[in-house]
Amino acid sequence: MRVFRNAFVSAVLAFASPAVAEIPKAQIDAIINEVLAESGSPSASVAVVQDGRIAHLAAFGQARLDPPVVATTETRYGIASVSKQFTAASILLLADDGKLTLDDPVGRYVPNLTDGDRITLRDVLNNVSGYTDYWPQDFVFARMKLPASRDDILNGWARTPLEFPTRTEYRYSNTGFVVAGMVVEKVSGQSLMDFQRRRIFDPLRMTGVTENDSAPLKSPDAANYTRYGAGALRPADKEGPGWLFAAAHLAMRPADLALWNISLMDASLLKPASVAALTQPGVLKSGQPTSYALGLRVSVQDGRRVWSHGGALSGVHTDNRIWPDEKLALSVMVNTEDNQAQSVIADRLAFLLLPSTEDAAIMRGLLADAAAGRIDRSRLTPNADAFFTPQVLADYQTSLSALGPLRLLRRTGGSKRGGMTYASFDAVYAGKVLWVSLRMTPDGKIEQFMAGPKV
Template sequence: MRYWMTAAVAICVSLPTMAGAQNTPANHHDAVDQLSPALARQIDRASEQVLAETGVPSASVAIVQNGKIVYTHGYGKARLEPPTPAEPWMRYSIGSISKQFTAAALLLLQQEGKLSIDDPVSKYLPDLTDANQVTIRMILSHTSGYQDYWPEDYVMPPMKKPTTAQHILNVWGKKPLDFAPGTRWQYSNTNYVIAGEIVEKVSGEPLMKFLQQNIFKPLHMDDVWNSDLHALRETDAEGYVRYALGPLRPAPKEGAGWMFAAGELAMPAYDLAQWDISLMDRSLLQPKSYDEFFQPVMLKDGNSSHYALGIFVGSRDGHPYLEHSGEVSGFVSENVVYPKSKAAIVVLTNEIASPAASAIARALTPIVLASPTPAEAQAMQIFTGLQHGQIDRSQFTDWCNAYFDQQALEDYKNSLGQLGKPASIQQTGKSLRGGMTFRAFRVYFPDGKNPLEITTFTEPDGKIEQFIVAPVPKV
């Protein structure tokens, strides 16, 4: 049950109270397709290109902008036999993205005064290795030292048979720790089996029931499915595996119990996007709980783990993000939330051990976050003009106008014009030098072409002394 982390920067037997969607839920229609046709086409082209390049059968995508779900779409085939087009209401397994729901359950119990996430694990599971030295916060942040029971990207023979959380803890929770608690970060699914067991002991009810009552129902996540206990329905996506460059084949199903609390959930991209909105709005938990939820845990040597409670935390081009990916047999997912930008990207795919979900998320990020600053808008205007061999010389200094002689204009037009209209631009750097303001930009294209870099120098009076376009180094 591996996580697939992006370079910057989403993957159910139903409980008696959880109705399974057989058709597109009516409430999904009202909140989607609010993008302009041009922007929707950019998203479609980028997603379809990644599927074509990777051979992954399908992807389901949900986009959040300005705190609202504005677009959902399915690409490719959710099932190969019989051929079934992917639809946005279909469920996909989300794998390790499930972990943040388990973490939220423990924060809810802390709010109720039933535990503290700084309690030692020994208070609840005293038989585990060094349980008196490991805290709940450590297991939620993967800094405990408990060894991972499933680092592989395939289902091993023992995992095809049913198991229990207690069996996992008896085998992996009682091994010597891989490192002293709090001294290192190392991803481990075992941590979340421990977390799920604590939720059940403290709440007095099954984990899925607790999640349904306290998270899914309040957030109107109506189509969540516990894929740990039962396979997805025929109306949902099917998971696939590919051996080397061979054909796609139905992926084997894990035995019941192996994904408990660490990767058990399946849902449509729409439902995961609703969870993302609750994270950016901080609408479900108390403010202090969200502060702890999103705060990267520090190691004992003072370095950051860059991981909070079930979520990676970082920043991309000035945009803080919360990110996690997930993988279980047949499925890989990617979920990136930009809280300050009120944006999120959910990508669910149905082939194990494939980078397609994260590749789609990377391709969509500049499209979704596109909201150019004045400097970005000016650089984009100049760039698109140069694609046609045109410039407004009043914007440039005499020296820069000399740089853009007839030969330069022809070369810019001939080399850039064939690339088509850019999708977006992002400023990636700014500094002072030589009495001028230096800026660096990245220009992105909707069909997945490699981005280009623009470097500029601007005089205090606003005149542009340099405007140079170059390839982005592949390093």
């Protein structure tokens, strides 16, 4: 890369991204409050891990509406399907003990399962077993409001014909994690919660963890809320006892989840080989990898490894993301299910805290300059220089400055064409999304910078 381009990128990165050692706590808090106000969610609680330590905890809003209870960093929320990685970790701990292997057939431990002699523990944790998901709905269906035993769930969804041949497809399924939880209990001789408390929560000092299966959380912990259509907030239905076992059974503070995230990044609880297994994507019979490991989603975004999982129960949402190489993690919990406030908060905090990729950093700088009515013509090709007439630049300044600060930049595409690199993004502002595009020549000159409203 040319010296010119490196110098420019360094300057833009300094503008766009805070120093690693400086957590912008006021900006984090402002983002949380802004999203709460816009979404109408009663409360949000957030933990930020940076450099492998808890760097910031914040909670805002109401944990309960009637009678009112203010959310604090001690407030516990159901973490829903984020619980799955703890069930998978329990299996790995037993494997480390030499008591089972991931490739053991599930029928060795749980009787009368469909194809139990062929489907393995790895299959159920990878969501490739073929067992039908017992809860694909986004609401609590009538039967689910009543208590259920493990056999009730298995008889209805894992002792029936497979939805697809094992390892030929990936389909998310809560059912497989019920099977895995039963294996933990059978092999360890303890309840799943007792095993996890002794082997995971206590060693990591996750002192706020409780179970969220047998009954609703009580005050001062968060109550769960929903909306029907665009109506008022209403108390959400609670799943009957037994339905959340091993798949969505835990409640905790974001700080507790942060301690778990740190342990994964440091391999301080699970052995490094077990962390590698936990984060290794499943592979289908075709050889095609999936994006799901053992209770964790794994991906590469903007060149960075990400381990993540969301969680949704009736009236609560969690978003947990780990960037292991950057030693950064975000845990966001909200007590409503009718919007994606938790993901909006996580997206915006990631945008704030992660260094931008090179072309994204350039785009951020160009948008900021254009909003101020300026552009560095020494960076432009002759074509781009001619494009930015005084009228074009004035229109960019008038329209962009009215939008306020840039909230998020989402990559939508990238390619090479005509000897140039191309990148496109959605630029998200308050109440407005723009499409933006960037074309650059091999010597680092800008051939195209364009933006317009996205319909």
